[in-house]
Amino acid sequence: MDFVAILGSAIQQAFGPTAVIYCLAAIGLNVHFGYTGLLNFGQAGFMMVAGYSIACAVTIFATSLWVGVVVGLLLAALLALALGVPTLRLRADYLAIVTIASAEIIRQTVAAASFSEYFGGQDGVTDFISGFRDANPYSGSVGIPGLFRWSAFDIWVMTVGWLLVALSCLVVFLLMRSPWGRVLKSIREDENAVRSLGKNVYAYKMQALVIGGIFGALAGFMVSLRSAAVGPSFFATDVTFFAYTVLLIGGAARVMGPVVGAIIFWFLITALGGFFSQATAGADPLIPEAIMDPNQASLMRFIFLGLGLMLLMIFRPQGIFGDRRELAIDAR
Amino acid sequence: MIAVLALLAPAAATAAAPLPTADAGSVCQVPERDEADASIYITGCLRDLREDPPTPVPGVAITLSDAEGNELAAAESDENGAFAVAIPGDPISALGQQFVVAVDEESLPEGSGLRNPDDVEQTITVNTDADQSVAFPIGDPLPESAGGLTLALQLTVGGLVFSSLLAMAALGLSMIFGTTGLTNFSHGELITFGAVVALAVDRLPGQIAIGGLNITVIVGVLVAFVVSAAFGWLNDAALWRPLRKRGTGIIAMMIVSIGLSIFLRNVFQYVAGAQSQNYSQYSAVTPIQVGPVQVTLKEIAVFLIAVAVLLGTTAFLKYTRTGKATRAVADNPALSAATGINVERVISIVWIGGAALAGLAGALLGVTQGFDYQIGFKLLLLVFAAVVLGGLGTIWGAIVGAFIIGTFTELTTLFVPAEFKFVGALLVLILVLLVRPQGLLGRAQRVG
Amino acid sequence: MPAETEPSLAKATPRSDAARAALVDVEHEPGAKKPDPILVAHGIRRQFGGLTAVDVEHVEIQRGVITALIGPNGAGKTTFFNLLTGFDRPNEGTWSFKGTTLDKVPAYKVARLGMVRTFQLTKVLSRLTVIENMRVGATDQRGEGLLSAMFSWLWRGQEETNTVKADELLERFLLHKKREDFAGSLSGGQRKLLEMARALMADPELVMLDEPMAGVNPALKQSLLGHVKSLREEGRSVLFVEHDMDMVRDISDWVIVMAQGKVVAEGPPDRVMSDQRVIDAYLGSHHDQDLSEDMEETILAEAQAEIDAEHTEEKS
DSSP: OOHHHHHHHHHHHHHSHHHHHHHHHHHHHIIIIIIIOOOOOOHHHHHHHHHHHHHHHHHTSOOOHHHHHHHHHHHHHHHHHHHHHHHTTSOHHHHHHHHHHHHHHHHHHHHOGGGHHHHOGGGOEESOOHHHHHTOOOOSOEEETTTEEEOHHHHHHHHHHHHHHHHHHHHHHHHHTSHHHHHHHHHHHOHHHHHHTTOOHHHHHHHHHHHHHHHHHHHHHHHHHHHSEEOGGGGOHHHHHHHHHHHHHHOTTOTTHHHHHHHHHHHHHHHHHHHHHHHTOSSSOSSOTTTOOHHHHHHHHHHHHHHHHHHHHHHOTTOTTOOHHHHHHHTO | OHHHHHHHHHHHHHHHOOOSSSSGGGOOOOOOOOTTOOOOEEEEEOEETTSSSOEEOOSOEEEEEETTOOEEEEEEOOTTSEEEEEOOSOHHHHTTOEEEEEEOGGGSOTTOEESSGGGGEEEEEOOSSSOEEEEOOEESOOOTTOOHHHHHHHHHHHHHHHHHHHHHHHHHHHHHHHHHOOOOTTHHHHHHHHHHHHHHHHHSSSOOEETTEEOHHHHHHHHHHHHHHHHHHHHIIIIIHHHHHHTOOHHHHHHHHHHHHHHHHHHHHHHHOSSOBOOSSSSSOOOEEETTEEEOHHHHHHHHHHHHHHHHHHHHHHHSHHHHHHHHHHHOHHHHHHTTOOHHHHHHHHHHHHHHHHHHHHHHHHHHHOBOTTHHHHHHHHHHHHHHHHOTTOHHHHHHHHHHHHHHHHHGGGTSOGGGHHHHHHHHHHHHHHHOTTOSSOOOOOOO | OOGGGOTTSSSOOHHHHHHHHHTTTSOSSTTOOOSSEEEEEEEEEEEETTEEEEEEEEEEEETTSEEEEEOOTTSSHHHHHHHHTTSSOOSEEEEEETTEEOTTOOHHHHHHHTEEEOOSSOOOOTTSBHHHHHHHHOSSOGGGSHHHHTOGGGTHHHHHHHHHHHHHHHHHTTOGGGTTSBGGGSOHHHHHHHHHHHHHTTOOSEEEEESTTTTOOHHHHHHHHHHHHHHHHTTOEEEEEOOOHHHHHHHOSEEEEEETTEEEEEEOHHHHHTOHHHHHHHHTTOTTSOHHHHHHHHHHHHHHHHHHHHHHHHHO
């Protein structure tokens, strides 16, 4: 068992581009679920709309990535409005059902062979980030020799990504300490009470849905920039739930929760994946093949992830560094 | 239900003439080829599936064209029914290109046709330099110019069979929601669980037979029904009941159900593998002609079982003491508790029943469509669509909603490509919420 | 809570004298016209399926007095409350507050007009501190707009003014010691107090209290009672739903009785309590028994009727 290799790749993933993506997605979910109590189970849909926007801006409309960014943000906001109108006056489960359904509608439509001319069907869209590549100021890779390294492109993606994360956290911090943020938290606790105090709950929920969706769009941009491609399989339903796990590890309704969560999540997931992959590799694997073959080993981290999501939500919704005082109230 | 199964078993079994194993018939002898030839070949087998084992169909003309429709190459199936046609030119330049493989229907033997007439031309994308295979199942030709009406009828029949399974799954979800308020996102895994159990029984060494009649899959379905019921009880007793006792909110519970869904789905894949596979019986069944439409005995059996179970469940809810208690709890848990109903016991029964229904739906779905570890997960959104359309928490609503959604998804393929049929159903879900959020049979609730 | 915190319990205060004086000439009939109504409802009907929960022909609520809304369980009091405050929509009917028609006005706008309600099942914002709960209650906050929220200098001043007001109210409702605690950690009675104090942050003209005494221990009840009375002393109007007859008799200036969705009687507390229609509504023929003790039976009967009604509806 090569623990150094496992540790290296875990550190690389914990701060790498993928962690950035899930961090941004979770920041959006934090605004939705953590602060406002809205169950958006379709964050992948927001990400997809944005990711395809910058891809198609270049491939179909032959404009710049920046146009794609603007269009992506607008489309994400529009999607939030479209989802909010039928559901935000209803019980919480309806939003959950409609968001998970619409993320799937978007995915299946974009993946459809009938539109493959535009969206490339199952294969998605490629060759659109030359502008982003050209702007890369770095050359050469960064890392600790023998442990891990990031390529120059990775470092560029991470710079942009973590800057976006910092900016997003600042915005969330400023919003949530304001009376506006207080209304959102109040809605999470009891929306009828807030309504009885003269606040337009529907409008606040809609604003929260749009803002969280825009953070989701930022995550979507990072997906397409980081992979230099977008495809329907990048935005499967589970992406949203990984982001929920990220959020709950770091703690819902905490500004830095998604950041802490993303780092820990990717560290653990990568380490688990590495461990089980090594434990089943080779001629005389640590775990006998009859119990676990390499294919099954790759599933172990998701089995742990599912368990982790359940246990976190049950025992530590405030995150693993959560506040005991708050926990005591939840138990009621 | 057992009676129905037993009645239909002999008929289905004899008509189906089960294949000895799942794969034996599908192995195809591709013509020998030169190792040095680096070209990418498109290969396939033409076999008449009306025979058992399927017989090769030789002498059928195959053409290969590029995406623009220019013919590139042609071939003919050999005595094994196999064909192989090389993509001309440098294999590297073929990567990422699309090619169209077509069967010349004129060259098919008299009285035969493609099972799916849409399959005459198949588009394939070459992504790797490995050979690719295509399938052209041959069987009875669909009636000439299957008019719009005939096609609609055919689709309705398929839709009804699918709907009856959807309805069982939806009824389970709706009952659990009605009594506990939980929108269970792991309900799809309850469906898959049934299919997994049936598969496990099927994969046991040997056959289960009564008087020489192989009933392995039938036993598998029955076992799936029973074990799913136990699994439902376990779900409630080990997870949801303790959560209710702690007073966990429904939003938190929904996220817990998501975690459970991810956990179970990966466990299923761990156990059963990622490939889709067929049960050892009834995977290829010859349809019979009923009036203008074709149905298989398998479909009839599945439909009758599903309808019988649905009727049984609704009768149970309507007439028995426990059933009435269940409806009372769904109506008002606090008041029911005050009038002496043991709410926890009722909820436990609902979990047992709901999971049994879902598991049975999953096992039967496995019989009709083949098993795949995501069989329930893929169905989940349609189940939600059905339940929301009918009215979350209602009994008749779930069933009515399922039949509407089930037939709707099939019938939309008349107008739009089949790949959009789920999209249509999910759009219906969103429209319903806009127009009548409480669903067709739901009631508006008092606030505060 | 010690009883001496409640000085004005027994003796009539000038405001209450004035309030009762204004109602002297009002007829003791359902739907009676009031000299200075703040809230007028006409022809309000609400059906749930086949069950008519509320069917009120005409009701007026006098300004500056404490009006009690009583009636057996299932009489439609809470539904009527929901309708008046915009939390539910009637099938038909019109109603107005200070002359402004309220049909189709959403709940939050009703509250902004100056008609603020509390809930039967107290709704505090558990994971917010007590002082934050209070601050949410203030209206017209600049910092509650999305665009100005990020720039604290735009709302800091107003926030401080609101905090001063909130602290005064917490002091008055004896909650200042809990200022920084999560509202979720308060006892049931303290929650009722917090909810009432929070409603006052909006400076309402009409305070609507849905069962303010339900689930409150007797000591705290006295305190709550005093607070309700003090609202009238500040010149506010109060409409409250209550089951505790002693309480109703004690603090209300006018009583409206509902039964089976209709207003069956109106009048000053003493008169109403002896009204035959009220006794019938509550008790049938057993009117020699104490009201509150016999209530249980009525409740059960009403509940049973409701279940039966809903089941018939389900079957049809």
